[in-house]
Amino acid sequence: MTTPPFDTPAEPPDIWYRILSHSVAAPSPLNTQPWSVLIRGPQSLDLFLDTNRFIPRIDPTLRQAIISSGAFIENLDIAAREAGYRAEISLFPSGLPGGSLHPDHPVARIELSCDETLVPDPLFPFLTARYTNRRIYTAQEILAETFSALACSFDQQFTSFGFSAEPPFRKELAGYLREATEIELSDPDRTAELLSYIRLHHKTGKGRQDGYGSGELGLSGVTGWLSRIRLRMCPAGSKTRCARALLIRLTQKQADSAAAFGWIVTKGNFRHDQVRAGRAYQRVHLTAASLGLSLHSMTPILELYPGMEEPGQKFRDLIGIPDTHTVQMLFRLGYSVPGSPSKRRPVEDLLQAPREFNKGSGAYPPAATS
Numbered sequence: 236m237t238t239p240p241f242d243t244p245a246e247p248p249d250i251w252y253r254i255l256s257h258s259v260a261a262p263s264p265l266n267t268q269p270w271s272v273l274i275r276g277p278q279s280l281d282l283f284l285d286t287n288r289f290i291p292r293i294d295p296t297l298r299q300a301i302i303s304s305g306a307f308i309e310n311l312d313i314a315a316r317e318a319g320y321r322a323e324i325s326l327f328p329s330g331l332p333g334g335s336l337h338p339d340h341p342v343a344r345i346e347l348s349c350d351e352t353l354v355p356d357p358l359f360p361f362l363t364a365r366y367t368n369r370r371i372y373t374a375q376e377i378l379a380e381t382f383s384a385l386a387c388s389f390d391q392q393f394t395s396f397g398f399s400a401e402p403p404f405r406k407e408l409a410g411y412l413r414e415a416t417e418i419e420l421s422d423p424d425r426t427a428e429l430l431s432y433i434r435l436h437h438k439t440g441k442g443r444q445d446g447y448g449s450g451e452l453g454l455s456g457v458t459g460w461l462s463r464i465r466l467r468m469c470p471a472g473s474k475t476r477c478a479r480a481l482l483i484r485l486t487q488k489q490a491d492s493a494a495a496f497g498w499i500v501t502k503g504n505f506r507h508d509q510v511r512a513g514r515a516y517q518r519v520h521l522t523a524a525s526l527g528l529s530l531h532s533m534t535p536i537l538e539l540y541p542g543m544e545e546p547g548q549k550f551r552d553l554i555g556i557p558d559t560h561t562v563q564m565l566f567r568l569g570y571s572v573p574g575s576p577s578k579r580r581p582v583e584d585l586l587q588a589p590r591e592f593n594k595g596s597g598a599y600p601p602a603a604t605s
């Protein structure tokens with residue numbers, strides 16, 4: 236159930252390296268970057284989930300990990316296009332998974348083909364410029380044409396985008412989001428899992444290339460310094476309690492400052508719906524970045540943690556989503572001073588060693604001929 240050993244990492248052909256260095260800029264829950272790739276050939280690649288990077292308490296159904304794979308695929312598609320390649324993307328080529336996922340089965344197989352007629356995607360420059368901004372947002376209103384641009388950023392046939400900037404709506408939702416964070420952090424194991432990726436005592440995540448620190452969390456400057464001091468001064472036995480209180484307070488302030496909330500909905504909740512939602516979410520986020528608009532996902536309310544039934548239902552009623560549909564992503568939108576982008580693992584870290592392929596299958600590396 237683990238990815239193959241990493242002793243002999245494959246040397247990617249340059250084109251894959253270039254494309255993947257843009258793919259890894261995709262968002263993922265707690266910046267876990269739960270991806271691993273197998274380069275099957277100069278123009279063929281499989282994308283897997285990396286079981287070592289799962290967060291089972293926070294994302295017990297792997298819904299969020301799959302959404303992040305969708306965002307990764309979207310980045311890959313845009314970067315391939317920029318390099319002059321059409322990316323043929325087959326989801327779950329080993330067969331459609333049910334609720335459980337087999338980690339040895341790829342989420343997607345991607346085949347590149349050269350196509351000189353391709354038009355570059357205008358969102359390409361924002362692949363590496365986009366980031367989650369968790370700072371407090373200003374009171375600046377979001378114009379109708381900005382919402383239209385977000386709504387037009389992807390094909391809404393299977394996945395839809397909703398939003399509201401109405402003050403009573405924002406106030407009510409902010410209350411539910413605070414409650415959801417309280418529920419999320421009421422479980423000590425879930426809190427421990429969260430704090431293993433959000434390194435509150437450090438400005439930029441303790442030199443690690445995953446997760447993030449208090450700077451990326453939105454606690455920068457004097458506020459960040461003060462909160463780090465307060466956490467350090469917290470008595471040894473109460474550190475988690477202090478961290479929990481800080482995160483709940485911060486969620487309330489962040490939600491209160493939203494100029495609007497947006498969400499991504501799918502009709503089904505199969506794995507391919509979740510991938511599609513991830514791609515759509517990424518296009519909305521990239522479009523927001525291209526318009527100078529900040530975006531911050533706030534997703535605990537979407538999870539079925541014990542106790543979440545009531546705020547979860549109130550939230551669904553508020554946005555008017557029928558029980559047949561699934562809200563895959565929820566985020567606040569607004570304008571803000573720049574936040575801090577989080578780090579990424581280098582592409583080499585994602586590479587699996589090549590597996591054996593059948594002779595004559597056209598797989599990479601090619602079978603030796605005598």
Ligand SMILES: Cc1cc2nc3c(=O)[nH]c(=O)nc-3n(C[C@H](O)[C@H](O)[C@H](O)COP(=O)(O)O)c2cc1C
Nearest residue numbers: 262263264265266299302366367532533534535577
């Ligand atoms: C499925 C999913 C759920 C997320 N949920 C949250 C969330 O609840 N709160 C939050 O602050 N960020 C959330 N994020 C944003 C990630 O933490 C962020 O993408 C990651 O730390 C990488 O940082 P970046 O977006 O700045 O590149 C979520 C992202 C994804 C893909």
